[in-house]
Amino acid sequence: MNDPRHLVMQDTITKRIRFTRAGIEAYGREFAEAGYDIRRIHTWQEFDRATDAAFELQMRRVAQTTRGQSALLDRILAGLPGWED
Numbered sequence: 001m002n003d004p005r006h007l008v009m010q011d012t013i014t015k016r017i018r019f020t021r022a023g024i025e026a027y028g029r030e031f032a033e034a035g036y037d038i039r040r041i042h043t044w045q046e047f048d049r050a051t052d053a054a055f056e057l058q059m060r061r062v063a064q065t066t067r068g069q070s071a072l073l074d075r076i077l078a079g080l081p082g083w084e085d
Helices: 021-033 044-066 071-077
Strands: 008-010 017-019
Touching: 017 021, 021 044, 044 071
Parallel strands: none
Antiparallel strands: 008 017
């Protein structure tokens, strides 16, 4: 994984962020699959929402193939997306 400091740049005056080419490569596809256009993310709050949505999507995908195969894993992941009751 790239050094996170090289993935996002922040304007020191406006505080808006933009992703470097490496950041787009690292996050672009995941964010797009979760419904976010990485080129339209300009604040840390928007980044957090995109990250949360991408995480939820990934967890739901893992749950589709993994949930129910291990009672221990199901207990550990209980409450996470895909494992909620």
